Amino acid sequence: MEENGLDERKTKILNAIIKNYLETGEPVGSRTISKYTDLNLSSATIRNEMSDLEELGYILQPHTSAGRIPSDKGYRFYVDHLMQEKDKEVADMKEFVIEHTEKMDQVLQQVAKLLAVNTNYATMITSPQTHHNKVKFLQLSNVDNENILVVVVLEGNLVKNKIIPIEAPIDNEQMLKLNMLLNTNLTGLSIEQINLGTIALLKEKAGIHSKLIGNVLDAVAEAIGEDEDLEIYTSGATNILKYPELSSSGNASELLNAFEEKNQLVSLVTENLAEDTENTGIQVYIGNETPIQTMKDCSVVTATYELGEGVKGTIGIIGPKRMDYENVMSNLKNLKAQLDGILDRTKK
Amino acid sequence: MEENGLDERKTKILNAIIKNYLETGEPVGSRTISKYTDLNLSSATIRNEMSDLEELGYILQPHTSAGRIPSDKGYRFYVDHLMQEKDKEVADMKEFVIEHTEKMDQVLQQVAKLLAVNTNYATMITSPQTHHNKVKFLQLSNVDNENILVVVVLEGNLVKNKIIPIEAPIDNEQMLKLNMLLNTNLTGLSIEQINLGTIALLKEKAGIHSKLIGNVLDAVAEAIGEDEDLEIYTSGATNILKYPELSSSGNASELLNAFEEKNQLVSLVTENLAEDTENTGIQVYIGNETPIQTMKDCSVVTATYELGEGVKGTIGIIGPKRMDYENVMSNLKNLKAQLDGILDRTKK
DNA sequence: ATTAGCACTCCAATCTGGTGAGTGCTAACA
DNA sequence: TGTTAGCACTCACCAGATTGGAGTGCTAAT
Numbered sequence: 110m111e112e113n114g115l116d117e118r119k120t121k122i123l124n125a126i127i128k129n130y131l132e133t134g135e136p137v138g139s140r141t142i143s144k145y146t147d148l149n150l151s152s153a154t155i156r157n158e159m160s161d162l163e164e165l166g167y168i169l170q171p172h173t174s175a176g177r178i179p180s181d182k183g184y185r186f187y188v189d190h191l192m193q194e195k196d197k198e199v200a201d202m203k204e205f206v207i208e209h210t211e212k213m214d215q216v217l218q219q220v221a222k223l224l225a226v227n228t229n230y231a232t233m234i235t236s237p238q239t240h241h242n243k244v245k246f247l248q249l250s251n252v253d254n255e256n257i258l259v260v261v262v263l264e265g266n267l268v269k270n271k272i273i274p275i276e277a278p279i280d281n282e283q284m285l286k287l288n289m290l291l292n293t294n295l296t297g298l299s300i301e302q303i304n305l306g307t308i309a310l311l312k313e314k315a316g317i318h319s320k321l322i323g324n325v326l327d328a329v330a331e332a333i334g335e336d337e338d339l340e341i342y343t344s345g346a347t348n349i350l351k352y353p354e355l356s357s358s359g360n361a362s363e364l365l366n367a368f369e370e371k372n373q374l375v376s377l378v379t380e381n382l383a384e385d386t387e388n389t390g391i392q393v394y395i396g397n398e399t400p401i402q403t404m405k406d407c408s409v410v411t412a413t414y415e416l417g418e419g420v421k422g423t424i425g426i427i428g429p430k431r432m433d434y435e436n437v438m439s440n441l442k443n444l445k446a447q448l449d450g451i452l453d454r455t456k457k
Numbered sequence: 458m459e460e461n462g463l464d465e466r467k468t469k470i471l472n473a474i475i476k477n478y479l480e481t482g483e484p485v486g487s488r489t490i491s492k493y494t495d496l497n498l499s500s501a502t503i504r505n506e507m508s509d510l511e512e513l514g515y516i517l518q519p520h521t522s523a524g525r526i527p528s529d530k531g532y533r534f535y536v537d538h539l540m541q542e543k544d545k546e547v548a549d550m551k552e553f554v555i556e557h558t559e560k561m562d563q564v565l566q567q568v569a570k571l572l573a574v575n576t577n578y579a580t581m582i583t584s585p586q587t588h589h590n591k592v593k594f595l596q597l598s599n600v601d602n603e604n605i606l607v608v609v610v611l612e613g614n615l616v617k618n619k620i621i622p623i624e625a626p627i628d629n630e631q632m633l634k635l636n637m638l639l640n641t642n643l644t645g646l647s648i649e650q651i652n653l654g655t656i657a658l659l660k661e662k663a664g665i666h667s668k669l670i671g672n673v674l675d676a677v678a679e680a681i682g683e684d685e686d687l688e689i690y691t692s693g694a695t696n697i698l699k700y701p702e703l704s705s706s707g708n709a710s711e712l713l714n715a716f717e718e719k720n721q722l723v724s725l726v727t728e729n730l731a732e733d734t735e736n737t738g739i740q741v742y743i744g745n746e747t748p749i750q751t752m753k754d755c756s757v758v759t760a761t762y763e764l765g766e767g768v769k770g771t772i773g774i775i776g777p778k779r780m781d782y783e784n785v786m787s788n789l790k791n792l793k794a795q796l797d798g799i800l801d802r803t804k805k
Numbered sequence: 806a807t808t809a810g811c812a813c814t815c816c817a818a819t820c821t822g823g824t825g826a827g828t829g830c831t832a833a834c835a
Numbered sequence: 836t837g838t839t840a841g842c843a844c845t846c847a848c849c850a851g852a853t854t855g856g857a858g859t860g861c862t863a864a865t
Contacts, residue, residue, distance in 0.1 A: 522814045
């Protein structure tokens with residue numbers, strides 16, 4: 110740790126400054142530190158040290174003759190080395206969420222809200238992205254003379270359906286055969302596995318209905334693909350207004366907008382999934398580190414949750430740079446652990 | 458019109474005051490009116506008239522020695538008698554929306570956005586509410602040994618599905634019979650028409666599967682009911698911040714929250730559908746007239762759109778009391794007319 | 806009935822001086 | 836040599852005081 114230019118005393122002082130600033134949100138002066146810490150030093154000494162810390166880039170002065178506030182680099186150091194997460198209990202979340210909700214989207218919305226209420230920051234959560242869905246069951250039915258219904262059940266009992274037009278009616282016997290054909294050949298296959306060979310084989314066997322088979326396969330692909338489109342649920346966006354450094358700087362509106370037009374948030378997700386943070390699965394972006402330029406005055410903490418077999422989603426918390434990192438990260442970690450249990454139990 | 462205590466001259470002056478205030482947002486003084494209008498009167502005369510208008514409750518002074526601003530009553534008079542709607546063209550909307558979207562929810566979201574961009578106010582739009590859905594087709598299928606799939610197609614090719622657990626496997630022949638039974642008895646019925654008699658009949662005919670039939674019917678009811686749950690799409694909520702009288706008064710956060718937690722907006726919908734405004738189908742709430750207390754400093758304009766046979770939805774625009782009513786109302790009227798055409802053409 | 810004129814009110818913007826928190830520097834100290 | 840006390844200095848912030856301008860209400864003249 111020495112190579113940062115920080116001896117133990119400086120580290121302690123830096124820690125004290127950041128802790129204090131996180132609590133108060135005000136620039137912190139030398140006298141405060143001199144009393145606040147247990148290292149018995151006069152304010153003058155602290156001033157000297159602070160001067161060093163400033164030169165090293167860990168803290169900065171908003172203006173002459175004001176106290177110091179942490180710089181991005183300071184926050185980063187804090188997050189990486191100084192802070193220690195609380196191990197807060199959030200056991201009640203599970204019950205709460207399950208009690209109040211039924212469907213996946215509602216659960217996610219609830220989770221976002223709960224997290225927002227708990228942390229007092231803005232939150233987002235994405236629907237889990239399933240890239241390797243397999244066909245479990247498939248069914249064609251006559252709806253009326255011009256349309257047939259295609260129902261696809263995917264692994265995990267996710268049901269999709271499409272109505273497609275037909276040129277000529279198909280009698281029940283034919284339909285039964287087509288259903289058999291499709292099920293025997295497609296069951297257990299993922300979308301990537303349905304290749305040209307399979308398609309050709311199917312078409313051949315279908316005889317005069319080969320064109321129809323083509324349409325059905327298109328519908329299947331579309332139905333599966335539908336799931337790819339990422340839903341993003343947000344909550345607590347207005348919490349942003351609680352932090353003057355964000356709300357008064359004029360770009361509060363831009364920030365809120367990003368939450369309304371959720372598409373801006375997508376880059377958070379992709380970034381998060383790409384980085385795949387070695388150990389904890391939690392990623393912290395401070396200020397300019399964030400992939401979303403709009404949020405350069407914020408800190409963003411993201412986590413990946415996983416429901417097994419590469420089915421992943423992203424949770425994010427967006428707040429001011431003087432975020433309560435300890436609380437946020439323990440919250441996220443906890444949530445991450447609980448999430449698959451919760452989602453597994455809900456109907457999809 | 459005379460019984461309002463307003464002669465022609467007072468009406469003209471009131472009109473001028475409101476028009477001016479809508480443009481500038483500043484209290485308007487007598488001198489301004491004296492120049493602005495074509496009735497050649499000195500500021501002193503205007504002052505006398507304004508004094509009368511204030512006594513009648515149409516305008517008010519924010520403080521002594523400031524100009525006048527319209528009161529709620531003033532706005533109301535303006536909306537009811539004075540203003541004349543522009544007949545602006547919004548023909549491009551149709552193409553734009555169709556080009557960029559496929560599914561119903563996306564269309565609605567787009568419409569909300571377009572309206573928000575056009576008007577610079579916050580907007581909301583609900584999914585169409587279908588109260589008289591009829592069953593068009595129904596299908597049970599074996600998915601695996603523990604579950605069967607129930608698919609319901611409703612009038613208008615709206616497809617719903619449920620997976621329900623079963624106690625013992627059902628062979629294909631049985632299944633075929635059940636399907637026949639259900640379809641012959643339920644096709645063409647709305648949920649209200651499926652009464653105890655029908656249910657009893659079905660159960661009797663189903664024999665050993667009567668319990669299953671009960672579950673299926675529950676699933677059908679649930680599937681249809683699902684459609685009732687109202688989706689509300691909003692856009693441009695951050696436009697609120699553009700109007701100081703809304704954003705600075707401290708309750709901007711509350712307002713924005715109402716848009717985030719869409720459930721508050723529901724009362725707008727019910728109110729709107731209940732009132733069923735005689736002629737235009739457009740409803741204007743000024744200030745305290747609004748059903749949502751949070752919006753007592755706003756004006757809210759709602760419209761009902763209809764897709765035939767009692768399938769209705771609500772569009773709403775929320776802005777400051779000094780809203781550009783003319784523009785808003787012509788926009789809404791236009792949109793209302795176009796909406797069914799747009800939605801009809803989209804896949805559901 | 807309309808208007809000019811005038812005194813009055815009140816907001817908003819600008820300036821003023823005082824206060825306090827905080828710094829940097831220097832010199833004394835252990 | 837590291838630490839500390841002391842002091843001058845800076846700057847944001849607050850509370851009054853001052854001013855200018857926009858606007859009103861009233862009265863007297865047209």
